[in-house]
Amino acid sequence: MSKTGKIVYFLISVIFFIIFDMFFSNLTIRNLNVMPSNPIIDLIYVQNTGAAFSILQNAKIFLIGFSVLAIAWIVFYTIKHIKKSSVFALFWVALLISGIFCNLYERVSYGYVRDFFKLNFVNFPVFNISDIFINVSVFAIVVIIIKHNFKKNNETGNR
Numbered sequence: 001m002s003k004t005g006k007i008v009y010f011l012i013s014v015i016f017f018i019i020f021d022m023f024f025s026n027l028t029i030r031n032l033n034v035m036p037s038n039p040i041i042d043l044i045y046v047q048n049t050g051a052a053f054s055i056l057q058n059a060k061i062f063l064i065g066f067s068v069l070a071i072a073w074i075v076f077y078t079i080k081h082i083k084k085s086s087v088f089a090l091f092w093v094a095l096l097i098s099g100i101f102c103n104l105y106e107r108v109s110y111g112y113v114r115d116f117f118k119l120n121f122v123n124f125p126v127f128n129i130s131d132i133f134i135n136v137s138v139f140a141i142v143v144i145i146i147k148h149n150f151k152k153n154n155e156t157g158n159r
Contacts (some may be wrong), residue, residue: 006082010090017098021129025102028116028129039120046126048113054125060107067104071097092140106130131141 001009032043050057078085078093085093106113115126 001087003083006085006087006090007079010078010094011084013091013094014097014101017095017133018101021098021133022103022105025114025116025129029114030047032116042118042120043116044117044118044126047110048115048126049112052131060111064104067076067100067107071100071104074100089141089144092144094135095133096137096141097131099137102130102133103128116142 028043028109029045032045048054048063049060051059051063072099074093078090082090103113113128113130115128115131117128117132118126
């Protein structure tokens with residue numbers, strides 16, 4: 001795929017994931033009482049003024065600044081290296097940026113992040129769709145980097 005094609009794919013992916021996240025987050029918040037309680041997951045509403053695991057409570061300005069810087073750095077790095085990036089890697093980076101952006105949007109718009117998924121089978125903080133996007137994409141990106149470095153080291157060692 002050409003550089004322009006990758007940029008278009010990347011931007012469309014980011015926009016799609018943002019729309020998906022915002023739509024389903026709003027839908028979930030509006031329908032919290034519809035889903036019956038079950039042993040796996042409950043839908044509850046929590047206003048999280050902090051970050052992951054409720055750390056940095058009430059550090060809104062810091063978290064907004066950090067999110068903006070993270071998005072800017074990730075976009076800059078991705079565009080700079082887009083020729084070498086696979087479409088598969090761009091997918092995960094788009095998911096990461098979308099998750100950060102949606103949490104940033106809520107933090108700016110509401111003053112907090114709306115969390116609503118509560119796992120009943122483990123003691124775990126309440127989370128949202130953006131958190132899922134961030135965690136899954138970070139895991140995938142780490143796997144991609146490790147796989148790339150492993151492949152690169154094996155190619156260098158076989159010469």
